Amino acid sequence: MIGSLDPRHREATVIGAGISGLLVAYALKKRGFKIRVFDSSSRAGGLIETRTTAFGPAETAAHSLMVNDRGSSFFEELGIELAPVQPESKARYIYRKGKMRRFPLTFLETLHTLRSFFSKPAHPINPASASLADWARTYIGEPVLRNLLAPFVTGVYAATPEELLLSTAFPSLVPIDPRRSLFWNVLAARKKPGREKNRPKMMAPKDGMESVIHKLKDLIGPDLYLNHPIHELPDVPNLVVCVPPTDLAGLIEESDPDSANALRAVRASPLVTITAFARSVDFQNGPPRGVGVLIPRNEGLRILGVLFNSSSFPGRAHEPETVSMTVMLGGTTDPDAVNLDDEQITGLITRELGSLLGFQGTLLHREITRWPWAIPVYSQLLQDARLLLSKGFFSRPGRVLFTNYSKDVSIRGMIDSLRLFS
């Protein structure tokens, strides 16, 4: 989060009822704050929605999250049941040279990687300005960057390692001593106090992501005002802003024009998500098993990744012989994907699912969601905007920014940050 609450007051006004606004409103209400939450839309949840189809549920944005001990207690407190990835379906794949592979590097690339991992870098990075790609080239080598890291960050941020600022997107990777090897830095990081002991696990709410929204909405009760756009930020004792960058830019235009301009410069990746249902008999080599597959950009496919929903979590397809998948298109390298019409998208993914998974049929159903402004790019421009906001509009106690661009894009990160409100 950026800014701080004014401790003299026990009331707060929250603008935006996406997951970030609902989470913070719930945390403050629990602390005994009198709260009011406003959203311009007729429904709460923002990007998050679980649509019902005849074949199974379809998520429009987040479909799962990484859950650590804090997250686990949080969901228990809410009474939301989480499903872990099914034990027989934990495999994650990278598509390389025409095949889905659990380990995509060749023998020589693995040797190169090991040498980089244990060697002192010839030219250490400057942690404040290095991109994720600079870090990877310096400490782990090009093969890992191209074949593991790039598809992974495309799957999470829908952007390239070159665009992501290391200190903003992956602060835990910032080397403790940039002149030492990655091996040395990994060991040093393990000794740091406060390090999380248990690895977070990938989980999904049993009844879909929107069940979290419904639960939070119920707990907030009549203090949530939908269909209530805010055109001017009110001068109230505690103001918590939870809206996307362009909306915030409009709201602080007059009071903090420098931050407003910096926010407008922040780019976002456009994304198309398609929840596709298919018959399991239409997959030549059997239905897909595992969590999903990510595709490096040099493999000649437009699909960025596919999540195998019905394989990873229970209840994602109504019938056992139906397969549910979420296909992602777009990102900063293919922004035009959001302009494809439904027929073009269906043709494209049917063809490419053929190459990827041996799919040879017609999709039973597809639920398409286009997000022209999906995920903020965690770049230097975002870091510059954050700095201006913390010195500008949000410098006064009683003003807080809590969103998917103030610290973490993931819901796990937001839940972790709620401790700052307790």
Ligand SMILES: Cc1cc2nc3c(=O)[nH]c(=O)nc-3n(C[C@H](O)[C@H](O)[C@H](O)COP(=O)(O)OP(=O)(O)OC[C@H]3O[C@@H](n4cnc5c(N)ncnc54)[C@H](O)[C@@H]3O)c2cc1C
């Ligand atoms: C395709 C996709 C897949 C994703 N997958 C995952 C995943 O698997 N796991 C994960 O952890 N995260 C994932 N994410 C990220 C996560 O879903 C988002 O970061 C999160 O939902 C953003 O929530 P938010 O509340 O910050 O913003 P939003 O959801 O954008 O909510 C902002 C709210 O503010 C309201 N608003 C805007 N302007 C005003 C105004 N002037 N007055 C009143 N209200 C206003 C809007 O109506 C909206 O409801 C994914 C995102 C996308 C797009």
